[in-house]
Amino acid sequence: MPDLNSLLADLTAEGESLDALVAPLPAVRWAAPTPAEGWTIAHQIAHLAWTDRQSTVAATDSAAFAGILAGALEPGYVDRGAAEGAAEEPARLLDRWRSGRARIAGALAAVPAGTRLPWFGPPMSAASMATARLMETWAHGQDIADTLDVHREPTHRLRHVAHIGVRARDFAFHNRGLTPPTAEFRVALTAPSGDAWTWGPPDAEQSVTAPALDFCLLVTRRRHPGDLSVTATGPDAARWLEVAQAFAGPPGTGRAAMRA
Secondary structure, three states, X not given: OOOHHHHXXXXXXXXXXXXXXXXXXXXXXXXOEXXXXXXXXXXXXXXXXXXXXXXXXXXXXXXXHHHHHHHOOOOOHHHHHHHHHHOOOHHHHHHHHHHHHHXXXXXXXXXXXXXXXXXXXXXXXXXXXXXXXXXXXXXXHHHHHHHHOOOOOOOOOHHHHHHHHHHOHHHHHHHOOOOOOOOOOEEEEEOOOOOEEEEOOOOOOOEEEEEHHXXXXXXXXXXXXXXOOOEEEOHHHHHHHHHOOOOOOOOOOOOOOOOO
């Protein structure tokens, strides 16, 4: 995995890529519904701004974050944060998201090496939090790109999304009330550059192979598995394709199949 500075540079680039997509939109387009039920483009950006703010508190004030964590037990906590932000004027929301992106990057850069940061799930390192923020920015950006019918050229930054998806394998099983497989899988992806990205032992009995983009769309649940070129070898690996998710919280309904 890259060092923290490289991760933060990629996080910044991912935010700027999405910023370039939404900044030119007229205010009325921010109200367009996205594939996430009940969420508009404004909700998507508001959620990213909200999560950046929570991440900044976690990186700078663990006592204050403990109070946030207590409130997170209330039903609808995350959705309320998105709804409140979506009610703002788009220009103000955009400015707030931009300033929040700068703050979280600066906060994570200042975290002492070896520090574990509190979160809604298990505590994580600054590098892991940066990876999670990049994954979420990319995933919610995909919802917006789908809404606008825009093709986003895949980049090397997909490796971070894929990495968190691989690392979250056991969580995905637990999240569905299932027992994770005991053996590691081999995951072999073809990067946008044509390079090979791999995880797990080469001689693993079960494996998953895919173009990196398809795997990332799978683990962020932005496409139905049947619409992707992802191949599983072995029954446990095949089951993983059905439950995989790279994000915390409930899996949601996912996306309906587009192929007949």
